[in-house]
Each structure stands twice: as C-alpha cells, then as structure tokens.
Amino acid sequence: MPVIKILPHHEYCPQGAEISAPSGTSICEALLDNGIAIEHACDMSCACTTCHVVVREGYQSLNAAQEEEEDLLDRAWGLEPQSRLSCQAILAQRDVVIEIPKYTINHARENH
Template sequence: MTIIKILPHHELCPEGRVLDVAPGTSLCEALLENGIEIEHACEMSCACTTCHVIVREGLASLNEAQEEEEDLLDRAWGLAPQSRLSCQAIVAREDLVVEIPRYTINHAREHH
C-alpha cells in the first residue's frame, strides 16, 4: 500500500488527511473513495481540468503524463511544474504528498 498525504484544503479537506491506497489506483479514485469530493466534471475521461492536483512529493513515481493531459493542464488554475490531472495520475509504490488547488476553472461546482 502507498501512503498519500493530502494537504489541507479549505473546503474539501480542511484538516488534511492521510490515505492508504493500493498501487494502480488513480489519485482521483483514491480521493473519492476516501470521502474527499474532488471535482471531476468529465467523469475521469481526461477532458477537463477540474481534478487538477499538485504533487508536492513523489511526482517521479507516478506514470508519465501523456500529451493530452499536458495540453489540458495548460488551462488549469494554479498550474505548477508538479501539476497532474488526478484522473490520469496512477499511484505507484512511493508515498506522495498532494495539494488540491483552491480553485478550478469551473464556474459552478459539480456535486458528485
């Protein structure tokens, strides 16, 4: 199992969380399965940027971002060199520290 430390997010996870996740799981699935309701307007099909996260530690252990994901990330709010779409980032065996940005490009929040 892989440990994912989620940094505090004012709305989704105010106190932060530590998750124990099976390798092979996407970051988005891991968050949702653990009650952290990250937006995912395209239902995890790599068609939007609402599930954007910043991987503060362990980025190199994730699968490589494909061109489609990199193109979409250019539209994400708060883009950083360690940005990934959580629906495309697959957890390996290295522990991670993940930040959920304060905002998304969505004008209205999707409630899933």
C-alpha cells in the same frame, strides 16, 4: 500500499488527511473512495481540469503524463511544474504528498 498525504484544503479536506490506496489506482479514485470529494466534472475521462492537483512529493513515482493530459493542464488554475490531473496520475509504490489548488476553472460545480 502507498499513502497519499493531502495538504489542508479549505473545502475538501480542512484538516488535511492521509489515505492509503492500492498501486495502480488514480489519485482521483483514491480521494473519492476515501470521502474527499474532489471535483471531477468529466467523470475522470481526461476532458477537463477540475481534478487538478500539485504533487509536492513523489511526483517521479507516478506514471508519466500523456500529451492529452499535458495539453489540458495548460488551462488549469494555478499550474505548477508538478501539476497533474488526479484522474490520470496513477500511484506506484511510493507515497505522495498532494495539494489541491484553491480554485478550478469550473464555474458551475456539479454535484457528484
């Protein structure tokens, strides 16, 4: 079972964390299942960028981004070459290290 190492984020995970999730699980689902309440305004339907993460290690082990995800990522705050929408990034067998950006484009945060 791969491990997701989450780098410290002032709001979602101040101390950082390491969680395990089964292969085939999206990073967003794994975070939510482990009490890390990352924003996901579109309910993981690949229609926004609020669940944007930067994959610092293990990027190549994730499924390839589809065109719809790549188009949306162009609007994400803090976009980097290894950015993914966590709702679309599916874990394989390798561990990953992610960073949740400081901001999102969501001006009205919803309570999930």
